[in-house]
Every structure is written in structure tokens, then in C-alpha cells.
Amino acid sequence: MDSFETGLYIHIPFCRRKCPYCDFYITTNGKWIDQYCSALIKELAYLKHRFNPILKTVYLGGGTPSFLPLSCLENLFSYISETFEINSNAEWTIEINPEDVNTELISLLKNSPINRVSLGVQSFYDEDLRFLGRTHSSREALLTIEKLKPIIPNISVDIIYGLPSQSSREIIQTLELLKNLEIPHFSAYLLTIEYRTLFGVMARQSILSIDENKQAELFTILVEKSENLGYIQYEISNFALEKSFFSKHNLLYWLNDNVLNAGPGAHGSWTAPNLALMRWRRINRRNIYLWIEAYMHTTFPFPSVSYEFPLSTKEFFNEVILNGLRTMWGINLLWLKTVFPERYVSDLVAQAKEFIDSGFLSLCNESLILTRSGKLYADYIAASLMIP
Numbered sequence: 392m393d394s395f396e397t398g399l400y401i402h403i404p405f406c407r408r409k410c411p412y413c414d415f416y417i418t419t420n421g422k423w424i425d426q427y428c429s430a431l432i433k434e435l436a437y438l439k440h441r442f443n444p445i446l447k448t449v450y451l452g453g454g455t456p457s458f459l460p461l462s463c464l465e466n467l468f469s470y471i472s473e474t475f476e477i478n479s480n481a482e483w484t485i486e487i488n489p490e491d492v493n494t495e496l497i498s499l500l501k502n503s504p505i506n507r508v509s510l511g512v513q514s515f516y517d518e519d520l521r522f523l524g525r526t527h528s529s530r531e532a533l534l535t536i537e538k539l540k541p542i543i544p545n546i547s548v549d550i551i552y553g554l555p556s557q558s559s560r561e562i563i564q565t566l567e568l569l570k571n572l573e574i575p576h577f578s579a580y581l582l583t584i585e586y587r588t589l590f591g592v593m594a595r596q597s598i599l600s601i602d603e604n605k606q607a608e609l610f611t612i613l614v615e616k617s618e619n620l621g622y623i624q625y626e627i628s629n630f631a632l633e634k635s636f637f638s639k640h641n642l643l644y645w646l647n648d649n650v651l652n653a654g655p656g657a658h659g660s661w662t663a664p665n666l667a668l669m670r671w672r673r674i675n676r677r678n679i680y681l682w683i684e685a686y687m688h689t690t691f692p693f694p695s696v697s698y699e700f701p702l703s704t705k706e707f708f709n710e711v712i713l714n715g716l717r718t719m720w721g722i723n724l725l726w727l728k729t730v731f732p733e734r735y736v737s738d739l740v741a742q743a744k745e746f747i748d749s750g751f752l753s754l755c756n757e758s759l760i761l762t763r764s765g766k767l768y769a770d771y772i773a774a775s776l777m778i779p
């Protein structure tokens with residue numbers, strides 16, 4: 392493959408303990424850390440050899456990247472910087488949990504290429520943090536923000552909303568606090584009950600339940616209040632004070648650009664150069680043991696843990712609908728026509744009509760965009776617009 396521009400996502404699957412709502416691929420078994428760090432370098436070497444990419448973004452997600460030993464992080468930063476061609480304005484993000492931030496980590500970040508931090512605060516209320524099984528306190532989160540701000544001003548804070556006990560007042564106060572702290576970007580995720588989690592078990596036993604009407608109310612308050620405070624909702628769950636703080640890496644997913652993946656459980660996608668319709672997916676198995684075995688002890692191309700396959704035209708089209716609808720730019724029909732068969736686009740326009748008529752979608756400059764009320768039903772509308 393010719394050299395091509397892409398983001399790089401690295402999945403770091405270690406956590407202190409499993410949060411009861413989390414469905415990500417993680418392990419709490421630290422005995423794999425050393426081997427993981429070695430195998431990761433092998434997979435990155437493979438990606439360099441296989442794709443010869445130019446990196447636009449580097450994203451260390453998880454899991455808890457800040458849980459890795461500092462020597463491993465340091466080695467990883469050096470390896471990536473020395474091995475790959477990297478754009479001079481590349482965004483380097485690391486996800487950090489407040490309880491991991493100490494003088495040593497701060498000093499490492501200060502001397503690293505990292506220029507954006509995604510901080511797993513989740514809530515500024517201790518009661519919520521306990522409910523979510525988090526190990527940090529609200530005070531720790533605030534102190535962490537104070538420590539990080541002078542080093543890396545581009546901070547994004549993750550919050551979770553829609554908790555059973557949460558009030559609209561709490562949402563409003565949280566957003567006001569973010570603005571007062573001059574946090575330029577936050578991601579607000581709705582609490583969902585995933586089957587394979589402790590909350591999933593509790594829901595099946597009727598110990599826990601979620602009131603979807605109340606969640607919809609909280610979402611509406613979140614959207615209105617963040618707008619009043621000057622945050623731009625550029626994606627359903629993502630808000631920034633200015634365009635320059637939009638997550639460059641996550642935009643690659645939402646705008647169907649290229650992302651290569653490394654680490655167990657990580658997903659990547661790309662469009663082959665000169666083949667606008669050929670969208671590829673690369674998925675690593677959610678099994679750290681097999682992933683380490685493959686990358687440490689077998690030779691290229693490691694087919695047993697990294698599945699690589701093209702999407703069908705229909706699958707790619709549906710992905711574009713799903714992603715596009717979540718963004719403030721919506722789905723651009725003119726672009727769709729240049730990439731997909733004409734009948735896909737005409738069917739989409741016909742399906743969209745009822746949502747336009749009922750005020751859930753707008754057609755603006757040839758783009759289908761969710762209205763404020765439409766955002767409440769984003770998943771339903773996307774599913775209705777996709778090709779079955």
C-alpha cells in the first residue's frame with residue numbers, strides 16, 4: 392500500500408478494577424503488563440511495515456493508559472516518534488484517571504509529545520463516583536485538573552449522566568463548574584446498561600433500573616445549558632468551547648477517515664487509497680493472552696488475532712449514516728452521491744422525508760442534520776435511515 396495519512400489508536404487494556412457499567416475490553420491482571428508493552432512495540436512495527444503511515448493523530452485509550460509504568464509509556468512515545476512519520480501538528484491524546492496523576496506522571500507528560508489529555512472524571516459528586524465504582528474522589532479530580540492545566544491546557548473531561556439519582560440541578564452545576572474551570576472540551580456519556588457488566592446483572596435481577604424519560608430530560612438540559620455556556624455540541628456526546636478544541640482523533644471516526652489500531656480489542660478502519668468505495672476494517676481479538684502470543688511468537692501477518700476485511704458497500708453506507716448523523720455537519724448528500732450508488736441516496740432522501748416533516752431532521756445545504764428534538768432519537772432515526 393502507498394503511504395497514507397491516518398490516526399493511530401492504541402488500546403491499553405489495564406485497569407485497577409472493573410467499573411460496574413463498563414463494557415470495554417480490559418483486564419485487572421497486571422501480570423501481563425511487561426509482555427503487553429513488548430508485544431505492543433511488535434504490533435506497531437507491523438503497522439509501520441504493512442501501511443507505512445503518516446500519523447495525523449496518536450490516541451492512547453483504554454482501559455487506563457495512566458496505569459502503565461512510566462518506563463513503558465516513555466518507551467512507547469520514543470518508539471512512535473522515531474518509527475513513524477508524524478505530521479508536525481499531530482494531536483497526541485492520552486486518557487488519564489485522576490488517581491494516577493502524581494509528580495512523576497506530570498513530569499513525564501511535560502517532556503512527552505502528548506498535547507491533549509482526556510480525563511476520566513465521570514462526576515464531581517462523591518456519591519455518584521461511589522455508585523459508578525470509581526476509585527477517585529471529586530476533590531482528587533479537581534486537584535488533578537489544577538495540576539494538569541499549566542502543562543497541557545487542551546484538557547477534555549469525561550462525565551457520565553443519566554444516573555438513577557441524578558437531578559437536573561446536578562447537571563447544571565457540573566456544566567457551570569466545567570466552564571468556571573475553563574475546561575475547553577468535555578464528553579458527556581449517557582449511562583447505559585450493557586449486558587456483560589455488573590450493572591447488566593443487577594438490571595436483570597431488578598436491583599437497578601434506568602428511567603429513560605428522565606434520561607431524555609437530562610439530555611435536553613445538558614444540551615441547552617452547554618449551549619448557554621458557549622460550548623459547541625459538535626457531536627452528540629462531545630462539546631467544545633472552540634473549533635480548535637474539537638477532538639481531531641475522534642473526528643477521524645465520525646468523518647470516516649483512517650484510523651489504524653494496536654492492542655487487544657482495538658478496532659481500525661481505513662479507505663484504501665484510490666478506491667473510494669473500498670473501506671477496510673481491522674479488529675484485534677479481545678484476548679490479551681492470545682494477542683501477546685501472536686505478536687511475540689509468530690511471524691507476520693499474525694492472522695490469528697488481527698482480522699482484516701473489507702466492508703460491503705451497504706455496510707460502509709450504513710456506517711456513514713450512523714456516524715454522520717451524530718455530528719453537527721450531518722450527512723452530506725452531495726458527497727454521498729460521489730461515493731455510493733444513486734439509488735442508495737434516493738432511498739435515503741425518501742426515508743428522511745418523514746423525519747424532516749416531523750421536525751426531527753433538517754435539510755440544510757444538501758446535508759441531513761438532526762434538530763435538537765431529533766438528537767433525542769438519534770439511534771432510532773439512524774436505524775430507520777440505514778439500508779436493512
Ligand code: SF4
Pocket residue numbers: 405406407408409410413414415417453454455488511
Ligand atoms: S470505565 Fe474506564 S476505568 Fe473503569 S473499567 Fe472501564 S476502562 Fe477501566
